[in-house]
Amino acid sequence: MNSPEIADQIRNQHRPLPRYEGPQAWYGPDMALRRDEWLRAWTGPELAEIEAAVARVLERDLEILEIGREQFPLPTLEPVLHDIRKQVLHGRGFVLLRGLPVEHWSVRQAAIAYWGIGVHLGEACSQNAQGHVLGHVKDLGRDYHDLLARGYQTNARLPYHTDSTDIVGLLCWRPGKAGGLSSIVSSTTVYNEMAARRPDLAQVLLSAFHRTRWGEVAEGRSPWSEMPIFMPNDSRMIVSYVRSAITKGQKLPGVPRLTERQVEALDMMDALAEDPQLYLDMEFMSGDIQLLCNHSILHSRTAFEDWPEPDRRRHLLRLWLSCADGPALPEAIMRRDQDQSASGRPSGIRLPGVALKAPLEAE
Numbered sequence: 024m025n026s027p028e029i030a031d032q033i034r035n036q037h038r039p040l041p042r043y044e045g046p047q048a049w050y051g052p053d054m055a056l057r058r059d060e061w062l063r064a065w066t067g068p069e070l071a072e073i074e075a076a077v078a079r080v081l082e083r084d085l086e087i088l089e090i091g092r093e094q095f096p097l098p099t100l101e102p103v104l105h106d107i108r109k110q111v112l113h114g115r116g117f118v119l120l121r122g123l124p125v126e127h128w129s130v131r132q133a134a135i136a137y138w139g140i141g142v143h144l145g146e147a148c149s150q151n152a153q154g155h156v157l158g159h160v161k162d163l164g165r166d167y168h169d170l171l172a173r174g175y176q177t178n179a180r181l182p183y184h185t186d187s188t189d190i191v192g193l194l195c196w197r198p199g200k201a202g203g204l205s206s207i208v209s210s211t212t213v214y215n216e217m218a219a220r221r222p223d224l225a226q227v228l229l230s231a232f233h234r235t236r237w238g239e240v241a242e243g244r245s246p247w248s249e250m251p252i253f254m255p256n257d258s259r260m261i262v263s264y265v266r267s268a269i270t271k272g273q274k275l276p277g278v279p280r281l282t283e284r285q286v287e288a289l290d291m292m293d294a295l296a297e298d299p300q301l302y303l304d305m306e307f308m309s310g311d312i313q314l315l316c317n318h319s320i321l322h323s324r325t326a327f328e329d330w331p332e333p334d335r336r337r338h339l340l341r342l343w344l345s346c347a348d349g350p351a352l353p354e355a356i357m358r359r360d361q362d363q364s365a366s367g368r369p370s371g372i373r374l375p376g377v378a379l380k381a382p383l384e385a386e
């Protein structure tokens with residue numbers, strides 16, 4: 024069955040909504056018991072290979088942006104990373120890679136190792152209007168309620184949401200003092216549950232919602248994008264959801280007010296994501312790399328408390344990776360993005376004329 028047919032079927036209120044089976048549709052408590060499947064520690068020889076590649080970059084004094092696959096050879100890890108990418112893009116949608124010895128490294132060494140692993144997984148994309156391809160998730164003292172503040176610049180609890188590329192990766196450089204747990208939920212399961220319990224509300228989320236572009240707008244584009252939350256495509260349910268972008272979009276002139284039913288549907292989306300029967304909590308340790316597929320996973324984190332000393336504060340490095348072999352995507356996602364990666368995939372937030380940058384500190 025092709026995508027328009029599936030979309031027609033879903034829009035037909037008189038028929039039951041389809042359920043999406045497959046590895047993307049998992050439940051948190053079950054996944055917590057299957058930790059061995061998604062938590063992978065680097066082996067000694069793998070770490071030696073990564074460290075040798077980092078040393079090579081340091082010897083040649085390369086900038087982060089000059090590092091491609093050739094400059095960061097990982098011959099024995101290549102097939103391992105290929106398999107990991109497949110699990111993330113086409114399987115359960117996430118993996119936690121443990122054991123990079125970042126406590127013994129400078130931030131530059133950690134960034135090189137992380138970036139080097141990243142170039143073997145996909146193409147790094149800009150994460151904001153400044154062209155940052157290496158992002159820093161750190162409390163910059165910004166207020167989450169500020170219309171232009173992005174959640175990653177605060178210490179607030181972040182509600183479940185998706186980012187804007189195929190894969191979002193976080194490397195934990197410093198975990199912070201307390202809190203800041205990562206929590207993820209299968210958006211395929213959220214859809215399945217809503218379709219089964221309240222098909223009328225699931226229908227609402229199949230239509231477009233206006234979302235702010237956070238002031239990160241290319242010339243000639245509107246300050247908002249329009250996209251449904253549930254987007255059936257091929258045999259997958261592709262989901263894109265950032266409630267704060269919808270709420271903050273309401274303040275933009277020209278954006279229609281949300282209806283009561285739309286608010287009810289969004290409330291149900293949040294309630295399902297926050298259901299302990301659905302989500303999975305994950306602790307971040309120094310050196311952990313978490314990789315998530317944005318099309319099938321929503322992510323969140325709890326609020327956190329930080330150390331007073333600046334060099335001990337919670338600090339994660341973020342990559343947004345676009346992958347040529349990612350799942351087929353609906354038109355609406357392709358239209359949302361203001362630029363595309365070399366392989367024609369959505370490529371995050373890239374404004375024309377803004378050079379890519381990989382800063383080693385939060386800016």
Ligand SMILES: [Fe+2]
Nearest residue numbers: 184185186322
């Ligand atoms: Fe995020």
